[in-house]
Amino acid sequence: MRFLPPTADAPPEPQGQAPPHPEGGPRQPSESDVARGAHRTHWATVPLQVLLAVVVFLALPGTLIMQLGFGWLLLMTLGVACGAIAFSLLSWWNSSFGLRDDHLVVHSGLIRRASREIPLSRLQAVDVVRPLLMQVLGLAELRVELAGGDAGEIRLRYLTWGRAERLRAALLAHAAGLSGTTPKAPEWPFYRLPFGLLLGALAFRLPVLGSVLLFVLLIAAGAAAFGSTGYFEPGVLGGAVPLLLGLMRGFLGPLLRYTDFYASLSPDGLRLRYGIFQARMQTVPPGRVQAVRIVEPVLWRALGVVRVEANVAGYVGERQMDSSTLLPVVPRRLGYLLAGQLFPGTDVSRTEMHPAGSGRARDGALGVDEQLFVTRRGLVCRVTEIVPHTRTQSLRMTVGPLSRRRGVATVEADTPPGPIRARASGREIGEARRIVDGTAAYGHAARRRSAGPERWATRSDAPSSPP
Incomplete structure (x- = not known):
């Protein structure tokens, strides 16, 4: 399942050429010949859409119609089902997809064709x-x-x-x-992520452990109050239920997702x-990962594991957050190795990191070389963000009123939308200007050497296999 x-590798596609579909509808090629001709989605799409329409009808207006009698409810449900069948079937028949040269062509819609x-x-x-x-x-x-x-x-x-x-x-x-x-x-x-490591890493986090401890204390307090007064304290339930829901979302959700x-x-x-x-x-x-973040919660450092996240071009909004995790739990060595695979020719371990001139640990460190812009910050949760110069959209130096009085600035490398925002704070203003100028020069040189991510299999620098 x-x-x-x-x-094993998939067998080659058949070589027979399917004729183009006529204007009246797509011609159905063989099931395996998906690279040629036009196709429709599976016919099971129609009954699934009808079932969904009937369920929504019964859940919303159906409860009100039930007051008129079961006969009326049955009659109107039958009418909704017939209407949904007609609409879904016609929509399915008038929708198609296919490959034409190097384009994906999708036709859809019944009332409004697209x-x-x-x-x-x-x-x-x-x-x-x-x-x-x-x-x-x-x-x-x-x-x-x-x-x-x-x-x-x-x-x-x-x-x-x-x-x-x-x-x-x-x-x-x-x-x-x-x-x-x-x-x-x-x-x-x-x-391959072992289930035991996933289970232990998700449980071995400060928010999860703190929530479990607080939940146990609330239940113990409620039990003690019940034993002394003879009735259950509603406030205990009001505090325990949100904690339990939070644990299910923060622990059970990732556990089922990444099993x-x-x-x-x-x-x-x-x-x-x-x-x-x-x-x-x-x-x-290849080339679609714009930036990588390696996250090391404080308790995970004892286990020697990290989480690897990324900004992936094309994903936006909720889809970006939903698809940003590349490796949920992985040994630290493999996490940095993946960064090298995603950005060929780079090695984060060779990038020299320099702490902030302000001397405060929370300001973190910054490293810039000919390939990478790397920042590291955080005490409780250490975060290392890696941006190759070829993916940098812009560079920014920010100096606020309080920072100006302290003589420090923040340098940030902007990438396409995602959870990663590589920034280095607490840099002296003169140093920050030199960093921006130097990183911009590295970026111009790197983009001149790179042909971009398109057509990666036909580029001369395309890798044949991982090391």
Whole structure:
């Protein structure tokens, strides 16, 4: 039911050419020939949409209609179901998707027709998501992230699991500058997260331990009050319930999300597989990671593990926060090794770090070399943020009224939207100006050497395999 690492390469796509579909509707090629012709989503999409419409009707207006009698409720539910069947079936029939040259073409809509033709050079990431029900039915949802903000996401729901995998491989091949019939790229195992380590790391955090302790104290206080007065104190329940909900969100949620976590490296990018109730396969193509953050909570340092997060181009808003974690729990050495894989030719360990001139530990340290802009800050939770010069959008030096009196400034390297904001505070103003000028010069030189992330498979500097 869950995503497992492949044991062999996918077979080559068939070589027969499918004719283009006529104007009246898409021609249905064979199931495996997803790189040619036009296709529709799986027919099971129609009954699923009808079921959803009926459930929403029964949950909202159905409770009011029930007062008129069961017969009226049954009659109106039947009418809603018939209307939903007609609308969903026509919408499904008039919707299609397909690959045309190196463009993804999507037609959708019944009352208001919409056609999108997207060059795959803008492709930022491809995710295959399988909620629990879809796993049971053998279906999957394909999510294509493009450069373009909130309007840059395309969702194809639902496809068979095999077709979603083949379409994902075809999209990545086109985006890399290869043929859509190119066999699925091989991959090399990078890291599999043991369940025991995940369980221990999530529990071994100050917020979780503090919440558990406070919850136990509240329950003990409530039990003592009940034993002395004979009645239960409502205030205990009012404090214990939010704590319990917070624990479920902060502990149980990540535990279920990242169970069976597996990461691998491939010529078409970083592949992540994880989840039980919503199995997910995420592929981030080369060059789409804009910045990396390595987080070391104070208790995790004893375990020697870190969390690796990233700003990924294309993800915005809630989708960015939902997909920013690359490795939820990983040994420190592998966390820094992944940063080197994501930014080829760099080595964070060789970047010399300089503490702030103010001498305060909380101001952290800064390191700049020919490839990287690196900041480190935090005492309770140490955070190391890594931005390659080729991904820096702008450089900023900020001096507020109080900072001016102290003679210090903050230097920040801006990247595309995400949780990472690489900043170094407490730098002397003269030093900050030199840092901005020097980093800008490094950035100009790095961008002249780089051809950009598009068509990564046809560039001369494309890696053939990880070390």
